Amino acid sequence: MxxxxxxxxxxxxxxxxxxxxxxxxxxxxxxxxxxxxxxxxxxxxxxxxxxxxxxxxxxxxxxxxxxxxxxxxxxxxxxxxxxxxxxxxxxxxxxxxxxxxxxxxxxxxxxxxxGHIHAVLLEQLQAGHRDISFPVLALVVSGGHTHLYLAERREQGWSYETIGHTRDDAAGEAFDKVAKLLGFGYPGGPVIDTLAPLGDAAAVKFPIAQLKHR
Missing domain, CATH: 3.30.420.40 (ATPase, nucleotide binding domain)
Known part of the structure; x- marks a missing residue:
């Protein structure tokens, strides 16, 4: 080994x-x-x-x-x-x-x-799921990044195509900034996560996400 x-x-x-x-x-x-x-x-x-x-x-x-x-x-x-x-x-x-x-x-x-993408693939291997078909669509949501990739396994490694990403803040940044404005302290993300199901999902009307590049 x-x-x-x-x-x-x-x-x-x-x-x-x-x-x-x-x-x-x-x-x-x-x-x-x-x-x-x-x-x-x-x-x-x-x-x-x-x-x-x-x-x-x-x-x-x-x-x-x-x-x-x-x-x-x-x-x-x-x-x-x-x-x-x-x-x-x-x-x-x-x-x-x-x-x-x-x-x-x-x-x-x-x-x-x-590494974020391969951590998930590694978990799948450990769980005994070896029949993963490629390419895979990988959503990476972290503190500093929110990206959607098409990941393909090649003979000499891997290739990644960026399908889309946020234009300004990543999801993790939005969590932290909202938590700070509401006075939840640091790290505030877990607090937002706990309280979110108790809120009204229809209270704020959000714009439709941009689907095409300008």
Whole structure:
């Protein structure tokens, strides 16, 4: 079995995971920064970077220990290269590059949005669903992005076609901004999510979404 250590520091969570043979998640360790950013009502990039510096080594060590692996038993490393906060990304990339050089192991740069898509595909594999037909239509809804992609598996990797995306704020940003205006604190998204079913869906008439490019 080939083992890959994945490292993620694109925003406000330091995460590391060990995956075996491309489909077996042997560990998944995440260090949250909610307590750090809560007093400011949102993520402060400089503080996020400093927290990543503090957390990355213990998080990686925990991921390896939980998976029963060592640095030397790894076959490759993978790290988020973007998109994300520049300073936060720099911590993960620098750490992964140093490990790759010291261990003489291959380093794989991962697009954070592509990672969202493959996380779902990985869950499907783990659930025993191996009959996925391609191409697949992938909706990526996160804090900073709301995109619709057509993902196709190729002989030498994957290809992605952008079908559509929001023109201004992503869905996650809208959640956070509305929560802040209503005084729900940070993170306010879960509060909005809890209260939404209790509201009147017809109270505000929204415009029809743009279906064609101008």
């Amino acid at each position: 080939a083992y890959i250590l994945g490292i993620e520091t694109s925003c406000d969570e330091t995460a590391a995971a060990v995956v075996g043979s491309g489909e077996h998640v042997l560990s998944n360790v995440v260090a949250s920064q909610i307590a750090t950013h809560k007093p400011y009502g949102g993520v402060v990039p400089e503080l996020a970077s400093r927290e990543h510096l503090r957390n990355i080594l213990p998080v990686v060590r925990s991921a390896l220990a939980e998976a029963g692996q060592t640095y030397r038993s790894l076959d490759a490393l993978a790290v988020t290269q973007g998109p994300g906060l520049a300073g936060a990304l720099l911590v993960g990339i620098s750490f992964a590059k140093a490990l790759s050089f010291a261990l003489d192991k291959p380093l794989i740069a991962v697009n954070h949005l592509e």
